[in-house]
Amino acid sequence: xxxxxxxxxxxxxxxARAASxxxxxxxxxxxxxxxxxxxxxxxxxxxxxxxxxxxDIAAGEEKGLSSAMLDRLRLDETxxxxxxxxxxxxxxxxxxxxxxxxxxxxxxxxxxxxxxVPIGTIGIIYESRPNVTADAAALCFKTGxxxxxxxxxxxxxxxRAIATALQTSGAKAGLPDHSIQxxxxxxxxSVAAMAGMDQWLDLIIPRGGKGLIETxxxxxxxxxxKHYDGICHLFVEKNADQEMAVALTVDSKTxxxxxxxxxxxxxxxxxxxxxxxxxxxxxxREKSVELRGDEASRAILPDLIPATEEDWGTEYLExxxxxxxxxxxxxxxxxxxxxxxxxxxxxxxxxxxxxxKFLRAIDSACVMHNCSTRFADGGEFGFGAEIGIxxxxxxxxxxxxxxxxxxxxxxxxxxxQVKAPVS
Amino acid sequence: xxxxxxxxxxxxxxxARAASxxxxxxxxxxxxxxxxxxxxxxxxxxxxxxxxxxxDIAAGEEKGLSSAMLDRLRLDETxxxxxxxxxxxxxxxxxxxxxxxxxxxxxxxxxxxxxxVPIGTIGIIYESRPNVTADAAALCFKTGxxxxxxxxxxxxxxxRAIATALQTSGAKAGLPDHSIQxxxxxxxxSVAAMAGMDQWLDLIIPRGGKGLIETxxxxxxxxxxKHYDGICHLFVEKNADQEMAVALTVDSKTxxxxxxxxxxxxxxxxxxxxxxxxxxxxxxREKSVELRGDEASRAILPDLIPATEEDWGTEYLExxxxxxxxxxxxxxxxxxxxxxxxxxxxxxxxxxxxxxKFLRAIDSACVMHNCSTRFADGGEFGFGAEIGIxxxxxxxxxxxxxxxxxxxxxxxxxxxQVKAPVS
Numbered sequence: 001x002x003x004x005x006x007x008x009x010x011x012x013x014x015x016a017r018a019a020s021x022x023x024x025x026x027x028x029x030x031x032x033x034x035x036x037x038x039x040x041x042x043x044x045x046x047x048x049x050x051x052x053x054x055x056d057i058a059a060g061e062e063k064g065l066s067s068a069m070l071d072r073l074r075l076d077e078t079x080x081x082x083x084x085x086x087x088x089x090x091x092x093x094x095x096x097x098x099x100x101x102x103x104x105x106x107x108x109x110x111x112x113x114x115x116x117v118p119i120g121t122i123g124i125i126y127e128s129r130p131n132v133t134a135d136a137a138a139l140c141f142k143t144g145x146x147x148x149x150x151x152x153x154x155x156x157x158x159x160r161a162i163a164t165a166l167q168t169s170g171a172k173a174g175l176p177d178h179s180i181q182x183x184x185x186x187x188x189x190s191v192a193a194m195a196g197m198d199q200w201l202d203l204i205i206p207r208g209g210k211g212l213i214e215t216x217x218x219x220x221x222x223x224x225x226k227h228y229d230g231i232c233h234l235f236v237e238k239n240a241d242q243e244m245a246v247a248l249t250v251d252s253k254t255x256x257x258x259x260x261x262x263x264x265x266x267x268x269x270x271x272x273x274x275x276x277x278x279x280x281x282x283x284x285r286e287k288s289v290e291l292r293g294d295e296a297s298r299a300i301l302p303d304l305i306p307a308t309e310e311d312w313g314t315e316y317l318e319x320x321x322x323x324x325x326x327x328x329x330x331x332x333x334x335x336x337x338x339x340x341x342x343x344x345x346x347x348x349x350x351x352x353x354x355x356x357k358f359l360r361a362i363d364s365a366c367v368m369h370n371c372s373t374r375f376a377d378g379g380e381f382g383f384g385a386e387i388g389i390x391x392x393x394x395x396x397x398x399x400x401x402x403x404x405x406x407x408x409x410x411x412x413x414x415x416x417q418v419k420a421p422v423s
Numbered sequence: 424x425x426x427x428x429x430x431x432x433x434x435x436x437x438x439a440r441a442a443s444x445x446x447x448x449x450x451x452x453x454x455x456x457x458x459x460x461x462x463x464x465x466x467x468x469x470x471x472x473x474x475x476x477x478x479d480i481a482a483g484e485e486k487g488l489s490s491a492m493l494d495r496l497r498l499d500e501t502x503x504x505x506x507x508x509x510x511x512x513x514x515x516x517x518x519x520x521x522x523x524x525x526x527x528x529x530x531x532x533x534x535x536x537x538x539x540v541p542i543g544t545i546g547i548i549y550e551s552r553p554n555v556t557a558d559a560a561a562l563c564f565k566t567g568x569x570x571x572x573x574x575x576x577x578x579x580x581x582x583r584a585i586a587t588a589l590q591t592s593g594a595k596a597g598l599p600d601h602s603i604q605x606x607x608x609x610x611x612x613s614v615a616a617m618a619g620m621d622q623w624l625d626l627i628i629p630r631g632g633k634g635l636i637e638t639x640x641x642x643x644x645x646x647x648x649k650h651y652d653g654i655c656h657l658f659v660e661k662n663a664d665q666e667m668a669v670a671l672t673v674d675s676k677t678x679x680x681x682x683x684x685x686x687x688x689x690x691x692x693x694x695x696x697x698x699x700x701x702x703x704x705x706x707x708r709e710k711s712v713e714l715r716g717d718e719a720s721r722a723i724l725p726d727l728i729p730a731t732e733e734d735w736g737t738e739y740l741e742x743x744x745x746x747x748x749x750x751x752x753x754x755x756x757x758x759x760x761x762x763x764x765x766x767x768x769x770x771x772x773x774x775x776x777x778x779x780k781f782l783r784a785i786d787s788a789c790v791m792h793n794c795s796t797r798f799a800d801g802g803e804f805g806f807g808a809e810i811g812i813x814x815x816x817x818x819x820x821x822x823x824x825x826x827x828x829x830x831x832x833x834x835x836x837x838x839x840q841v842k843a844p845v846s
Contacts, residue, residue, distance in 0.1 A: 021760060025784065106805060110794050119816050120786065198640075202816050217621075221640055223817040244839040251841035337444060359834045361448060363543065371533050371837025380842075381833070382529060393542050393625050393830040394646040395818040407816040410804075411782045414794025416667040418674035419803075 005185055009148075009193040013200025015178035016121045016146040022176035023144045024118050028095040031142055034173045039087035041169020042134065045161065046080050052161035053130065060154055072129050073154055083134045083162075086385075090138045093384040096403040097144050110414045116406040118144030120202040123194045125150045125216055127208035130158035136207070137166055137180045139387050143405040146179050148201065150194060152208075153186035160184075188215075195219035202407075207388060225396055225404075227388040229315040230260030230343035232373045235267040235332040235358065237349035242276050244370065245348040246283045249321075252346070252373040254287040258317045260389055261344050261366075261376040265312060265322045267332045273325045274300050289319045296325035312339040329354055333361045340364060343391055344376035344398075365391065365398030428608055432571075432616040436623025438601035439544045439569040445599035446567045447541050451518040454565055457596045462510035464592020465557065468584065469503050475584035476553065483577055495552050496577055506557045506585075509808075513561045516807040519826040520567050533837040539829040541567030543625040546617045548573045548639055550631035553581035559630070560589055560603045562810050566828040569602050571624065573617060575631075576609035583607075611638075618642035625830075630811060648819055648827075650811040652738040653683030653766035655796045658690040658755040658781065660772035665699050667793065668771040669706050672744075675769070675796040677710040681740045683812055684767050684789075684799040688735060688745045690755045696748045697723050712742045719748035735762040752777055756784045763787060766814055767799035767821075788814065788821030 002010070026034075042049070053075040060070050102114040122145045124136040133149055140147040151159040163182035170180065183190050194201060198221040205225050206216040213226050234252055236245045252263035268276055277300050281291055292311050293304030304323065311322040312335070326332045329347075336345050346368035347358040355369040366376040376399065378386025383401030390396040396404035425433070449457075465472070476498040483493050525537040545568045547559040556572055563570040574582040586605035593603065606613050617624060621644040628648050629639040636649050657675055659668045675686035691699055700723050704714055715734050716727030727746065734745040735758070749755045752770075759768050769791035770781040778792040789799040799822065801809025806824030813819040819827035 021784065021786065024786070104805070106803070110798055110803075112804060117786075217644055223646055223815070241839070247839065247841055251843060255841070255843045355836075361444065363444065363447070363540075364832070366833045366835060368835040369837065371835060371840040372842050374842040375533055375835060375837075375840070376833075380529070380533075381535060382527070392646070394648075397830055398833050407820055409787070410789045410799075410821050412789060412791040412794060412798060413778075414792065414798075416664070416670065417794045417798070418670055418678070419795050419797040420674060420678045 006193040013197045019178040020120045020146040032091040035091040037173030038166045039084040041165045042084040045165035049161040052157035055157040087138045113411045117409045119407045121146045123148045123201045123204040125206045127152045128154045130155040133159045133162045150183040198222040228391040229341045231341040233265045233345045235347045238269040239351040240348040293323040297323045344373045429616040436620045442601040443543045443569040455514040458514040460596030461589045462507040464588045465507040468588035472584040475580035478580040510561045536834045540832045542830045544569045546571045546624045546627040548629045550575045551577045553578040556582045556585045573606040621645040651814040652764045654764040656688045656768045661692040662774040663771040716746040720746045767796045
């Protein structure tokens, strides 16, 4: 016998599936007008949303949440305005649904068309930021998908208020019922119930830390798109423009150290290490970066902190950089493929052949030549919106925009063709 | 402590990963020459393979396998020749690896290219047919993927002999070590070990019955591409060319009833049912099809077997057809989306608007207008080879050819661009 929570979540799933069939039939114009109505709805409900948010903040302070966590949780008029603006921006983006990916005729005369359609129903399981409630709902809605949102307990009042504002204002503009649903529970059992209902959810996207993703992966029967760590590398090849290599290292490491496309390990080709490493170290230390080096790099700069085996597999998300000197490009490639997280890796060199060899051999979502790893990003790629950066290889890899929230369908048109003529 | 079997399978995974990095660097020419060498190797080893197959047949007879199962298991010179020919055919197919999917420049001058790359490592878990050993290995190899094959116990001697022939002849032609590996165990624990090693396997494809797929889905931590049932429908709209509708019904149901794209349920619009149903029934009965009808259809043809609720969700895979009379296209759409398996569904009508409405509203991998459901097939689509027909919506939907065995990668080329200029 399923328990009450599981039953209620399955019922939400059934309703999401029904909504998805209506959503798939909405025109782009209609969807955009609903997005604008929902943005207006958020602004009109700002008093309710901000007062709900105050409850979460008060509860968070009582629970002793860190000031960083409280800051992520906090909403004010400006932040709420940004959330509404994000919805308006999504309305301006091109709609991938209906795009013809391929079309061809067969010798027997049947015409085959492959075109983008919504995925159907998407579960989003996320942690403390209440803006995800609106952002994720908007991106899934724009692509014709029904969404079941399950946020963390810290933001439950804010999430409820935001979801209610979206549902109410959306409904007036023609949003089908149950297109955007918020799970009213915040316990682990509700995650398990969502993860088990593969008849009702086509996809789950967990947005949060590694622990959350791991939990969802181990429970889920449906596909999960994962946004794991970014252990990103920059390899300075012997023919690098060294000034450029210093600038790229500094930018990749320090422009925003707490994100997944920031640099974690610098690899330097042996023959230029004695020349390059001191210049790079000086520039990095000017930006207060802690440097951890292998034995060979400490032979050049004895004051580096010794790097351990663990460092090569660590995503610091802070101003810390590990440094390793490699014999050449082959060792660099092997190190990156073994220790990296297959997210984003860069080579700096003026030798195009070596660069192309590197790009071909590195098994990562984004491979780069002579630019900052910080460009591995949906915004920088020009996607207009980003649901995350996938570290998966199936369906979506690297920065995910709207088109990664779609599936495809084959439409086949004939004139009575049969496989075997009736005898 | 992991047990011995798990340890050994994880070691195979580690080796597959290493092989995948070599495979991704092979040229199409090289891969094709290896495929031809492996085909020749199968022919040269025919004595060994057929004698191994005799052991499996003898063991199967002793175990009391059905004659249908023994037939699936049995190899002879002709069947082995067909397997070798299939490898030679794969060599003639275009290689999707390296295909540029998209390319654009950003305002800051970075150039972004999205192109197809191998997935990496693929696990194939399959049941009794030994030809899968060669077929799956060839398709995965052509697309630059390393394969770990885990076949059923009934075919273990045949599978071993085929894998050995492929490995030995491939190696001589330059196949990297561990590109194609066969798991030497056939127990459930070996499936669990494969399903758990998401660090070494990027994808698992189970090829077999629903029970096998369910087991893999519940254990797997990595993506699984599923080939579930095909509960396919044909809807005869009131403006159908009735002669065409009869021919399409007969072909979809009887041309090969035991496959997933065969018809299981016929839906007929009420206003033409009294006219159409007797004609369709006569043609179907000429082909010995058992007909099961709802109440309305039995009012027209009282000798139909009553259809139960269960019939609407059943993939017969036999000469049985369920028949339901619907008020119109909306009820047909609702029935198909509710009871179908989202595989392949067809409308027969001369009204293009109604046809397009149906194609847009049906949530299935293949939606068809005026042609047999039997055309939902990689071969009929012109893919040249098929690894299966996916009932998933993520990554691969519907007939899967070589391109569905690839992932993609973004290659980004710059000239020193940084996100924030160094201050």
